[in-house]
Amino acid sequence: MSAVATPPVGKSGLEWVGTRSLRLLEEVGRFFYILHYTIYWSLRRPFDPREWMRQMVRVGVDSLPVVALTAMFTGMVMALQTYRGFERFHAESFVASVVSLSLIRELAPVLSALMIAGRIGSSLAAELGTMRVTEQIDALYAMATEPIQYLIVPRVGATTLMLPPLVACAGGIGIFGGYLVAVGLLGANPVVYWDKTFQFLDLNDVFSGLIKAAVFGLILSVTGCTKGFFTTGGAEGVGRATTAAVVMSSLVILLSDFFLTKILF
Amino acid sequence: MAATPTRDSGALASAAAPKIAVIDLWKSFGDKEVLRGVSIDVAPGESLVIVGGSGAGKSVLLKHLIGLIQPDRGHIVVDGEDLARADNSQALAIRRKFGMSFQEGALFDSMDVFENIAFPLRRHTKRSEEQIAARVRECLDLVHLQGVERKATSELSGGMRRRVGFARAIALAPEILLFDEPNTGLDPVTSAVIDRVILEMKENLSVTMVIITHDMKSAFRIADRIAMLRDGRILTVGIPEAFRASPDPYVQNFLAGKPHEEEQ
Numbered sequence A: 001m002s003a004v005a006t007p008p009v010g011k012s013g014l015e016w017v018g019t020r021s022l023r024l025l026e027e028v029g030r031f032f033y034i035l036h037y038t039i040y041w042s043l044r045r046p047f048d049p050r051e052w053m054r055q056m057v058r059v060g061v062d063s064l065p066v067v068a069l070t071a072m073f074t075g076m077v078m079a080l081q082t083y084r085g086f087e088r089f090h091a092e093s094f095v096a097s098v099v100s101l102s103l104i105r106e107l108a109p110v111l112s113a114l115m116i117a118g119r120i121g122s123s124l125a126a127e128l129g130t131m132r133v134t135e136q137i138d139a140l141y142a143m144a145t146e147p148i149q150y151l152i153v154p155r156v157g158a159t160t161l162m163l164p165p166l167v168a169c170a171g172g173i174g175i176f177g178g179y180l181v182a183v184g185l186l187g188a189n190p191v192v193y194w195d196k197t198f199q200f201l202d203l204n205d206v207f208s209g210l211i212k213a214a215v216f217g218l219i220l221s222v223t224g225c226t227k228g229f230f231t232t233g234g235a236e237g238v239g240r241a242t243t244a245a246v247v248m249s250s251l252v253i254l255l256s257d258f259f260l261t262k263i264l265f
Numbered sequence B: 001m002a003a004t005p006t007r008d009s010g011a012l013a014s015a016a017a018p019k020i021a022v023i024d025l026w027k028s029f030g031d032k033e034v035l036r037g038v039s040i041d042v043a044p045g046e047s048l049v050i051v052g053g054s055g056a057g058k059s060v061l062l063k064h065l066i067g068l069i070q071p072d073r074g075h076i077v078v079d080g081e082d083l084a085r086a087d088n089s090q091a092l093a094i095r096r097k098f099g100m101s102f103q104e105g106a107l108f109d110s111m112d113v114f115e116n117i118a119f120p121l122r123r124h125t126k127r128s129e130e131q132i133a134a135r136v137r138e139c140l141d142l143v144h145l146q147g148v149e150r151k152a153t154s155e156l157s158g159g160m161r162r163r164v165g166f167a168r169a170i171a172l173a174p175e176i177l178l179f180d181e182p183n184t185g186l187d188p189v190t191s192a193v194i195d196r197v198i199l200e201m202k203e204n205l206s207v208t209m210v211i212i213t214h215d216m217k218s219a220f221r222i223a224d225r226i227a228m229l230r231d232g233r234i235l236t237v238g239i240p241e242a243f244r245a246s247p248d249p250y251v252q253n254f255l256a257g258k259p260h261e262e263e264q
Helices: A013-042 A049-061 A064-087 A092-133 A136-142 A147-185 A190-199 A203-229 A234-264 B058-065 B088-095 B113-124 B129-142 B158-170 B188-205 B216-222 B240-244 B249-256
Strands: B020-029 B032-042 B047-051 B073-078 B098-101 B176-180 B208-213 B225-230 B233-238
Touching (some): A049 A092, A064 A147, A092 A147, A136 A147, A136 B098, A147 A203, B098 B158, B113 B129, B176 B188, B188 B208, B208 B216, B216 B240
8 A cells, every 4th residue: 555545544643754755756756757848848849939929928028017016116115125224324325236136136036936926837737737627638649749848848938938038127127116216205316326226236146136037937837837737636626736836836936046046156 | 240248358259450459458546446457459440339337447448549548557559559669759650540539529728619620730731721721621511510610619519519529530530539428418419419420420431439438329329349348347348239138237237227236
């Protein structure tokens, strides 16, 4: 008897740990299975530029308002908060540097990725999950079409490609938001503020933010697709897959953020 | 052809080499053994109907034929080629001999009817748009549907969805057609229409057909032979008259719609 099939009644603590570990390993295995075959199939014919474009519009263009709004307000709050803090030891002039550095290096990539995980990760899981439970994925197989190549490759590719430009926009908009609050509301000197914004910002910061963005895009799209692709259990299963996709990809984004930051600097 | 139902399902008195040979197929999901040594041959051009109660493993067996599920043990041989031993491109070539119709149609809901039927043509042929349109119309004619090309799949009734599914399955002119419960959830009249469409397809396209169903009325209408699947094994197989006359009490109970005593 496998540990997974054991009924929950009278489970020992050890069994619980075993079951949980097996399930975790299964999740990780599925993630890398999809990742592996996504890379494998992305290098093989037929290529599908039209579908890629469609998905890039869906991920990139359609997500811009959400990401822009998030970045705008994050920048504004950052300026407000740091100003109130820095005021206490007369370091107001560094508000601009803190806002731009934290936005470009950290907040724009992570917050955008979290927003996209909610918007795109969930819809990928729901879309593929529905196709799974209504046998549309089986139908693709039956028509000698590889579902990973047809469905997952353009979705993962588009998300990975579109996250860096989205994050770049988010960074710019966030800095602008900070500028608005600092200059407009708190009376900072516009020239000094602008100057300070870029004084400590170097190209490496920008690149680290963009690399993070691409990695997050890969993670959230593969997670969403994995959850959808392995959906079982009808409409309820699709609901579960959707929730799990958002929760898992958000968690993995936050975890990997630490390690990425450690590696990139 | 096997004249009498036989428990020895592997040995069939068919003269020609079988189109599909299923040899000692085993499959379990977790602890549940779904198929426990299924062996059956399908002769070229025949329509084999596999009946059995819910959970007997009919769908699982059908999905093995096209390689949607890999067996734990056993072989599926199509035109002398073993599906399990085929490499990627061979498997793809074998799979292209099949057309499959799914339970609820499994139409792509992101596309309209035309695009659904055109999908395999666009994927696997280099036909021009006019040729594709002509072929789609031809397939729709075969299933007696007209003027639905631009309808969304959600606008179709249950019977129409099945028929569009049939049209999509035959688009690439497959040699073998698989039907997963084509009549489930349909009223008796629509069900009869579906059976007629299946029979016509068989005559017009000279294909080999494997149909799974639990609808005995429909089974007798469309089958050359009927096989009964029970507890993951073929219980009996034979021509419809012989199947009807089978001495097996389980078969008789199934025909009469009575629960079997051994059934818990």
